[in-house]
Amino acid sequence: MASQKEAILAVLDDLLREEDILAAMVARRGFEGYIPPGSKFKLKNVSVWTTLQNTMGDFFNIISKFSAQGLDKVYFELGEHEVVFFVIHADMALVSVIPALANKGLLEVEMENTRRDIKKILGVK
Amino acid sequence: MFEAAVAMSRKWDAGEAGSEVGKGIKEKLKKPPKFVLLFSTIHYEKYGGFQKFLDAVNKELPEGTPVVGGTVAGFMNNYGCYTRGASAMAVYDDEMDVAVSVGYNAKRSPRKAVDTVISGIPNRQFKNRLVVSVISGGMVPQFMGISPKKTIQSNLIGNLLSKTFDLSLFFLQKGVAREEEILSYVITKMPNDKLISVSTEDNNEMIINYQFLSKKVVNNAIIFLVVDSNHELNLRTDHGLKPTGLTVDVTELASDKRWMRKINGKPAKQELLRLLNWPEQYVDEKIYTRSFYYPFASEKNGFLTPFISGLIWGESVYATYQLTNKKLRLLSGSGSDVISSYSKVLSDVKNPLMVFAAECGIRIGNLGSKVYLEHKQMKETVGDTPFLSVYVAGEATFSPEFGLCYGNHTVNAAVLYDQVSK
Known part of the structure; x- marks a missing residue:
């Protein structure tokens, strides 16, 4: 039986096959996240990803504060890229980087499916 | 005895996906299907191709099973909402006649294509007829191999190109799908039947689309799946605007x-x-x-x-x-208007045998993950009854009761009931 980590990485691997998912991970507050190997990423601007990883704790400060109000997603644009947080729970989020001009609505459906799959693996409602 | 089943695949490879869908139908239906509605996202164009996909589906089905469908921006079924993958609805009924007919060059000569389709339809044998029409959707026009942008700022170039628009439609069959011309003509030929129409597309980019006709992948066609039965049939269209x-x-x-x-x-x-x-x-x-x-x-x-x-x-x-x-x-309209139109279309649905729905592809593009609100409504309305809803580039219904309803932005449903008409 695949471990929880392996199962989550497999789900992320599937999401990363989408043309416009340039990078993706499951970030956890205070712990190492579930991060697929860099070779799976299509993101050319590595500094976006590095900065994102380094500031993840700050994001979770915000996420946890709004968690009670039902914070579900966070978007922010970084020039040609957009970073999307799909909150799994107050201390965990699916984080994806997509092109700013991506077909976002259609991609969002698949990001939502990924979040649902991860919740199922983790037993989160 | 009536049976309906929904199968799907999320596999990336066209052959594996087709096989999984075909096997899913085989496992879920006790009897060989009378027809299969089959839809997939455009992804398989790059992962093996649609012929491979269709071959794999057909390999699992009894020879001669009518399979009709094509490419869509996404789909929703009993399992969830998806913008990648394939899904099918298969139906068996003891008392049901099914026919498939096709007309080509729908964008170039829509009336001729309709005449060909209609000529291939047998006389009705049962009380009610449902026509599922699959029309090749609109494609961005091309001029000398170049697809212009959706907006052209220059008056001179814009007006000039717009005047040559029909050339792209006639010679390359790239341009609008002409559904309003097609369907207005169709209903003059079959005014007593009921129809739900979907227009195939890609991922809302409108570059290419494919249609499925049993074992063949076709383009620029009008395909009719004609289902005759004694079941009650309701069709609804709304847009919420x-x-x-x-x-x-x-x-x-x-x-x-x-x-x-x-x-x-x-x-x-x-x-x-x-x-x-x-x-x-x-x-x-x-x-x-x-x-x-x-x-x-x-x-x-x-x-x-x-x-x-x-x-x-x-x-x-x-x-x-x-x-x-x-x-x-x-x-x-707003996102909530979009959602409310969905509940309106489902408002009088009670204990159906199956639901086939078609919605504008831009709706899922704009709703994004909120499309699951539609899914929730459908599940609450029909429970475990098999349903398949596809997001397409043109959708319509016709019934003698409500006439022809089409338009961008619409949601349409064909609902089959158990009550046998006397």
């Missing part, structure tokens, strides 16, 4: 009845921007999405047919449907 109170007169219309040159006596683009209070900067490649929430509408038989400003070239604004009425209204 509301009139803004703004009305416009199209004062100059090109001979194709689609390019609006002047509105209210003024150049169409400038007048549209003025009416909507939009800045010039809004005329960009997102115009299709923007105008989705502020479409024009023409009224026919009490139904407001919404259509969006699909292209703005120079001062000319393109209507996605031919204008039969030069007095138009401007509508508006």
Whole structure:
């Protein structure tokens, strides 16, 4: 039986096959996240990803504060890229980087499916 | 005995996906299917191709099973909502006749294609007939191999290209799908039948689309799946948009009845921007999405047919449907209006045998993950009853009761009931 980590990485691997998912991970507050190997990423601007990883704790400060109000997603644009947080729970989020001009609505459906799959693996409602 | 089943695959490889869908049907239906509605996203074009996909589906089905469908922007079924993968609805009934008919070159000669389709349909043997029409959806036109943008700022180039638009449609069959012409003609030929229509597409980019006709992958066709049975059948269409109170007169219309040159006596683009209070900067490649929430509408038989400003070239604004009425209204809508139209279409659905629905592809593009709100409504309405809803580039219903209802932005449902008509 695949471990929880392996199962989550497999789900992320599937999401990363989408043309416009340039990078993706499951970030956890205070712990190492579930991060697929860099070779799976299509993101050319590595500094976006590095900065994102380094500031993840700050994001979770915000996420946890709004968690009670039902914070579900966070978007922010970084020039040609957009970073999307799909909150799994107050201390965990699916984080994806997509092109700013991506077909976002259609991609969002698949990001939502990924979040649902991860919740199922983790037993989160 | 009636049976319906929904199968699906999320596999990336076309062959594996087709096989999984075919096996799913085989496992879930006790009897060989009378017909299979099959839809997939455009992904398989790059992961093995649609012929491989279709071959794999057919390999699992009894020889001669009618399979009809094509490519869509996404789909929703009993399991969830998806913008990648494939899904099928298969049906068996002891008392059901099924026929498939096809006409080609739908964009070049729609009436001829309709005549061919109709000529291939046998006489009705049971009380009710449902026609599932699969039309090749619109494609961005091409000029000398180049697809122009959705907006062209230059008046000179924009107006010039708009005047040669019909050439792309005639010679390359790239342009609008002409559903309103096709379906208006169809219903004159079969006024007592009921019809739900879907137009195939890709991922809302409108570059390419494919249709499935049993073992063949085809393009630019009209395919009819004709299902005769004694089951009750309800069809509904809605869009949830509301009139803004703004009305416009199209004062100059090109001979194709689609390019609006002047509105209210003024150049169409400038007048549209003025009416909507939009800045010039809004005329960009997102115009299709923007105008989705502020479409024009023409009224026919009490139904407001919404259509969006699909292209703005120079001062000319393109209507996605031919204008039969030069007095138009401007509508508006929000995400919650989209959701509420879904509940309206499902409002009188009670204990159905199956539901097949078709929605505008832009709806899922704009709703994004909120499309699961529609899924929740459908699940609450039909429970475990098999349902398949596809997000397409043109959708419509016809019933003698409500007439022909089409338009951008719509949600349509065909609901089959157990009650046998006496």
